Amino acid sequence: MHEFRVQVGPAGFRIGSLWEGPIRTLEELYRDYPTPTITDYSVRLEAVSFLRRFIRPSVAINGDYMLPDAAPLPLAHALLAAEMAMNVQMALGWRRHLLLHASAVEKDGKALIMTGESGSGKSTLSAMLGHMGWRFMGDEFVLLDLVTGEAMPFPRPISLKNDAIAAMQAQVAADRFGPRMRGTPKGDIRHLVPPYKAVQSMGVPARPALLLFPSFGFDAAVRPVAPSEVFARLTQASTNYVALGEAGFHALTGLVKDVPARAIDYRNGDEALALVNQLWDALA
């Protein structure tokens, strides 16, 4: 097994691969990140069968925690397999924070949290904001401290999909991007390494100040969301809410009580950014 270790926020990963190629790609993509010695989770990129190691190589997504029905990916998408496997470790393993499937950015010590279905644009919005004066905290998971309620960054490389790739390529230097993976189950995917300062300050938490539920593809609008609905939607967005029991309940109700929430609709990035800035400025 070829091996690569990386620290992302509070979690350390050990990634083993039967092939050397994916390890080289990961080393390049995570070049700004620290290397831990003891890791929290192990991930394994392995051949589906002995033949599939050599002929039309196919990557099985394995690790300390595994989904029973995870479909294998072609070797060309091994980077995606590694990212998915790391997500699985967090989703099924992490119990040290309340885990929300959400993106987040920070300004003045305060966090803007965005959550929604795949395709809502939360990842792209966090990438855009993270390159225009905000600190990027993560596009996949937000970790809420069970005692203080603060959001801990988990700033993995941003997984850009389809049209979002060109939009970010127009703004960011080419050497910050990973390889373009074509024809994945979610279309084309290309990873963007977060700005250096986002990685450097990945141990610095921020207090949640605004919660947004973005929806892409509708006329620009802002709607209030009732606390009961916020609560219900966040229980859906959390992978460990149930397993954390009372501590999870307190962290989540604390967030719902303390932080204003809005649903926003938008048709393009500029509209979304205008709405975000307008709502953020209204907080002060």
Place this chain on the structure above:
Amino acid sequence: MNVDGMILAGALRRPETTAAYDADAWNALVSIARAEQLLGTVARRLSGIAVPPEIAGILNEARIKAEYQRRAALWEADCARRALANIKGKVVLLKGTAYAAAGLKASEGRHIGDLDIMVARDALPAAEKALVAAGWEWVKPDPYDDAYYRDHMHELPPLIHKDRDRMIDVHHNILPLTAKPKPDAAFMMMQAVPLANGLSIFARVDMVIHSAAHLFADGELDGGLRNLWDIHCLLDEFADDDFWSELHARAVHHGLWVAAHRAARLAHRVYGTEIPSGWRRQHWQDGHYIKRFTARDAWGRGTRPFLRLLFYVRAHWLRMPPLMLARHLWIKWRR
């Protein structure tokens, strides 16, 4: 690094030896313990022992998980208790849930998955009806599998609760009806000890015998280190002047002395369990069992495929007579 499951056995047996671990050893221990579902147990054993800060975080997480599983398991047992309140005879909790309900050492940090219970065989139809009425549903609607369970197995086909998504296995014996040993299930039920909440647990010797039967006379030895740790804890907690002769007599009565003796012997070898000196003489197969139990590499992956295959074949051989096995494998293979 040349590591196998012995690193996990060593950490459980003598937690203080982890002081000599480097990062590779810790990473191997964590991955192997997760694969064997023993990290919660490791966390309990290492309580109060100085570990690197990264490991303290990992072990604390494992404690949170084990506590959640304990709570969920006891709640699930209570749901079953309410559903089965009107069944004639005892409802006996088995394995992890029983250890947790009885507050036994074997439950400390233990992973608990499905709920396993046992009722008298003639109470089975009523129990099934009551559970279905309370929201449990069949997992395997396949007619062959269903008939197979009902005709030859020691349990009903597994049921899952439609709201809570938790599985229950309802046993009426501790081994498949097709296996060679014929445990005296009625006697086990009679000897079972009622808890304050109305559910029961096996008498202490039957608890050990069930665990040993489950490990050696039935399964493919997956999770062997975990089952053997249960046995270690049970023997350690129950041992007194009368216990060993009682265990011997009862195991002979159930036709399970070979399994019970092997369990005690291997627990002694792997975890250092105190057992009577006359029980310690080794059997030539013991080493193979230990090799099978510890067949993991530093990434937690299963190793020793040939040995695994041998024990897989053995498990099926023990479960049913040859002609029946052939027919069963033929039907399964055609799917």
